[in-house]
Amino acid sequence: MPNFQPVQTVRAYQRIVEQIEDALADGSLVPGQRLPSERELVSQFAVSRSTVREALRVLESNGVVRSRPGDPNGPEILPFSQAPLRKQMTRLARVDELTLSELIAFRMIMDGAAIQLASRLRTDEQLVEVEQTLVAMRAAIDVDFAAFSEADVAFHEAVARVSRNSLLQTCNEVVRGVVLSLISDKIAHATNSRALMLESLRHHTEVVEAIRAGNGHAAARLTRQNLYDYYATYVPAPERDPLRALIDD
Amino acid sequence: MPNFQPVQTVRAYQRIVEQIEDALADGSLVPGQRLPSERELVSQFAVSRSTVREALRVLESNGVVRSRPGDPNGPEILPFSQAPLRKQMTRLARVDELTLSELIAFRMIMDGAAIQLASRLRTDEQLVEVEQTLVAMRAAIDVDFAAFSEADVAFHEAVARVSRNSLLQTCNEVVRGVVLSLISDKIAHATNSRALMLESLRHHTEVVEAIRAGNGHAAARLTRQNLYDYYATYVPAPERDPLRALIDD
DNA sequence: GACCCGTAACTGGTCAGACCAGTGGACTAG
DNA sequence: CTAGTCCACTGGTCTGACCAGTTACGGGTC
Numbered sequence: 001m002p003n004f005q006p007v008q009t010v011r012a013y014q015r016i017v018e019q020i021e022d023a024l025a026d027g028s029l030v031p032g033q034r035l036p037s038e039r040e041l042v043s044q045f046a047v048s049r050s051t052v053r054e055a056l057r058v059l060e061s062n063g064v065v066r067s068r069p070g071d072p073n074g075p076e077i078l079p080f081s082q083a084p085l086r087k088q089m090t091r092l093a094r095v096d097e098l099t100l101s102e103l104i105a106f107r108m109i110m111d112g113a114a115i116q117l118a119s120r121l122r123t124d125e126q127l128v129e130v131e132q133t134l135v136a137m138r139a140a141i142d143v144d145f146a147a148f149s150e151a152d153v154a155f156h157e158a159v160a161r162v163s164r165n166s167l168l169q170t171c172n173e174v175v176r177g178v179v180l181s182l183i184s185d186k187i188a189h190a191t192n193s194r195a196l197m198l199e200s201l202r203h204h205t206e207v208v209e210a211i212r213a214g215n216g217h218a219a220a221r222l223t224r225q226n227l228y229d230y231y232a233t234y235v236p237a238p239e240r241d242p243l244r245a246l247i248d249d
Numbered sequence: 250m251p252n253f254q255p256v257q258t259v260r261a262y263q264r265i266v267e268q269i270e271d272a273l274a275d276g277s278l279v280p281g282q283r284l285p286s287e288r289e290l291v292s293q294f295a296v297s298r299s300t301v302r303e304a305l306r307v308l309e310s311n312g313v314v315r316s317r318p319g320d321p322n323g324p325e326i327l328p329f330s331q332a333p334l335r336k337q338m339t340r341l342a343r344v345d346e347l348t349l350s351e352l353i354a355f356r357m358i359m360d361g362a363a364i365q366l367a368s369r370l371r372t373d374e375q376l377v378e379v380e381q382t383l384v385a386m387r388a389a390i391d392v393d394f395a396a397f398s399e400a401d402v403a404f405h406e407a408v409a410r411v412s413r414n415s416l417l418q419t420c421n422e423v424v425r426g427v428v429l430s431l432i433s434d435k436i437a438h439a440t441n442s443r444a445l446m447l448e449s450l451r452h453h454t455e456v457v458e459a460i461r462a463g464n465g466h467a468a469a470r471l472t473r474q475n476l477y478d479y480y481a482t483y484v485p486a487p488e489r490d491p492l493r494a495l496i497d498d
Numbered sequence: 499g500a501c502c503c504g505t506a507a508c509t510g511g512t513c514a515g516a517c518c519a520g521t522g523g524a525c526t527a528g
Numbered sequence: 529c530t531a532g533t534c535c536a537c538t539g540g541t542c543t544g545a546c547c548a549g550t551t552a553c554g555g556g557t558c
Contacts, residue, residue, distance in 0.1 A: 009318075011511065013306065025343050037538065048513040050299055053540085057262065057303045058310040062337075069258075069539040070521030085341060088311075088334040089416075094274060097329045102414045109362040109417070113495070117354070120494035164491060165351045168358070170341060171420065216494060242413060245369035245465060246362070260540065286509065297542040302511090318510040319550030 012047050016055035019045075024064065024077070031079035035065060040074070086174045093178055101239035103179050104231045108224040108246050110172045111156065116220035117163035119211040126162045127212060133158050134201075134208055141197045145187075148197050149180075155204060159211075183234050200230065221247065261296050265304035268294075273313065273326070280328040284314060289323070331419045338420065342427040350488035352428050357476045357495050359421045360405065361469035366412035368460040368468045375411045376461060382407050383450075383457055390446045397446050398429075404453060408460075432483050449479065470496065 023029040036044065041052045056075060059065045063084040067075045092098045122130070133155040140147040156176065160169040203226040210219035224247045232240055272278040285293065290301045305324060308314045312333040316324045342352065371379070382404040389396040405425065409418040452475040459468035473496045481489055 009511095013511090017310075039538085050302070050514095051512065053299070054303060054306045054511095056539095057306050061266075061307040061310055062340075067539060068521085069519075071538060072522060072536090074538080080341065082341070085334070085337040088337050091311075092329060092331065092334060095329050097331070098416055102416050105366070105414055106416045106420075109358065113358040113362075117491055117494050121491060165354055167342065167347055167351050167355045167424075175416075242366055242370060245366050258540095262540090288509085299543095300541065303540095305510095316510060317550085318548075319508080320510080321508060321551055323509080 012051045013054040013058065016041075016045055016047070016052065017058050020055070020059060021064070029077055031077050033077045034073040035075040035077065037072075037074045082170050082174050085170070086177055089174055089178050090181065093182060099239060100179070100182055101235045101242060103175055103182070104227065104235060105242050105246060106175050107172075107179055107231075108227045108243065110168060110175060111159075111227060112220035112224045112246075114156075114160045114163040114165070114168050114172055115207060115211065115223045116216040117165060117168075118159045119214055119216040119219045121164055122162045122211065126158075130155070130158050130162065130208060130211065134204060137201055137204065141194065141201065145193050145197065148200075152200065152204075179231070183231075186234060200226070203229070261300045262303040262307065265290075265294055265296070265301065266307050269304070269308060270313070278326055280326050282326045283322040284324040284326065286321075286323045331415065335419055335423050338423045339427065342424065347427075348488060349428070349431055350484045350491060352424055352431070353476065353480045353484060354491050354495060356421075356424050356428055357473040357492065359417060359424060360408075360476060361473045361495075363405075363409045363412040363414070363417050363421055364456060364460065364472045365465040365469035366414060366417070367408045368463055368465040370413055371411045371460060375407075379404070379407050379411065379460065380457060383453060386450055386453065390443065390450065394442050394446065397449075401449065401453075428480075432480075435483060449475070452478070 020029065020035070035041065038049055038052050038056070042049050045052060056065065056067060060067060060075075061084075063078060063081050065075045066078055089098070093100075093103060118126075118130075133151065137148060137151040137155060140151040153176070156172070157169075160172050163169065203222070207219055207222050207226070210216075210222055228243050228247055232243065235243065269278065269284070284290065287298055287301050287305070291298050294301060305314065305316060309316060309324075310333075312327060312330055314324045315327055367375075367379075382400065386397060386400040386404060389400040402425070405421070406418075409421050412418065452471070456468055456471050456475070459465075459471055477492050477496055481492065484492065
């Protein structure tokens with residue numbers, strides 16, 4: 001008896017999307033390359049132009065290609081971007097499918113791991129790079145909070161690079177962006193921000209010390225603690241349990 | 250001097266997408282509701298049907314709506330789902346030239362964190378649930394490796410559920426799927442798989458012990474160690490450093 | 499009255515052909 | 529060799545049509 005599979009109607013534009021995504025996955029299509037023009041695709045896929053266009057719209061909304069009117073080279077294959085990933089995550093966060101607590105827990109995990117890896121894998125030059133972002137943070141305190149925030153991001157990005165794990169790096173970046181967009185308005189109203197910045201700088205300095213010492217576990221623990229201290233006030237009290245579970249070992 | 254903004258052409262179908270997404274964000278459109286039929290939308294938005302359809306294709310590919318031919322109620326607003334997030338993440342994992350080592354490191358981080366959270370947050374009923382998946386694993390050993398593998402997945406999914414962090418859960422699931430797809434062929438050829446399964450079962454049992462004891466740190470460490478033991482042979486030796494950095498504290 | 503079934507009015511999926519406002523390369527005049 | 533014009537071609541949008549499938553309705557049967 002043959003093992004029949006449930007059939008599902010696959011629409012024409014979907015098969016076009018699949019073909020293009022497959023070509024991208026197996027490397028026969030690489031970012032920077034151009035797709036043939038819509039009218040050319042019409043004859044290659046043997047479908048109407050509406051169908052081709054629906055496929056292109058889907059690819060475009062997924063950040064795979066970009067069409068520009070009048071461009072004689074045709075639609076462009078874009079390099080991978082985390083923008084669509086962030087869009088989806090933001091969407092989920094907006095509808096409470098993801099709570100702030102979940103996002104922050106995730107940040108604590110990601111950032112902690114990145115720093116743990118960094119403290120083991122860093123070269124001396126990379127340590128210097130990280131220390132320089134600390135210097136930039138200190139300088140930014142005297143400018144304004146936005147500058148400090150930017151320098152803070154630079155610190156975390158430098159550490160993430162050192163961790164040599166691009167997946168970790170991307171996830172980190174995305175979730176950091178989402179968290180910031182969720183609470184940026186609240187942070188802007190924070191009083192006594194200078195004290196906050198000094199405190200944050202002190203925390204970061206401790207982390208760098210642990211990185212220098214190669215003490216990955218301590219560095220990770222400090223990082224998670226810092227994130228908790230920094231964000232806990234924005235999280236409803238009953239949702240703080242999971243966050244604490246990540247810091248007390 | 251007015252602060253001019255760069256203008257960017259907003260295409261008609263994009264404004265339709267925006268309007269529908271906004272309606273969804275502010276609650277005037279909720280999952281389960283139906284959109285008017287395409288021809289009805291044509292007159293409401295005062296555009297052609299192609300334009301409406303391109304907007305619907307975009308929304309559909311983002312998991313916002315679903316169209317079914319012949320449905321007199323029109324396109325359905327879907328409940329929010331993490332499926333599109335997973336799709337984007339899988340794309341990231343496929344495209345972003347991720348090495349097996351990076352993926353496994355990521356799994357070690359994710360799974361470790363999930364188990365750490367689970368051991369602190371679990372209820373007694375949930376502990377029983379997890380223990381039952383262990384029983385299933387033991388039983389599956391006598392069937393075949395595929396059954397064992399399935400039971401193993403069930404174990405990790407149960408733990409991820411207990412961690413009460415759906416983002417962690419999704420990432421976990423995605424990266425597990427990607428890793429498995431990369432090495433499934435090699436595993437299938439593994440000799441003496443019964444011994445492997447018994448070893449794996451012993452490891453899982455230790456983890457459950459740590460969960461029962463509420464020792465999150467130990468549980469996480471065990472988990473990472475187990476994953477390392479299980480996967481290290483598939484990772485080229487020079488790439489194992491980052492993995493080891495995650496286990497020896 | 500309850501039930502079954504065919505029909506007709508829809509639905510979405512696809513197609514063909516058309517127009518428009520742009521782009522960019524080729525071609526020409528200086 | 530340069531500056532300017534022109535035109536072929538691009539994507540964005542529209543119109544109108546056909547098809548296959550779904551569903552609700554109404555008429556017929558029991």
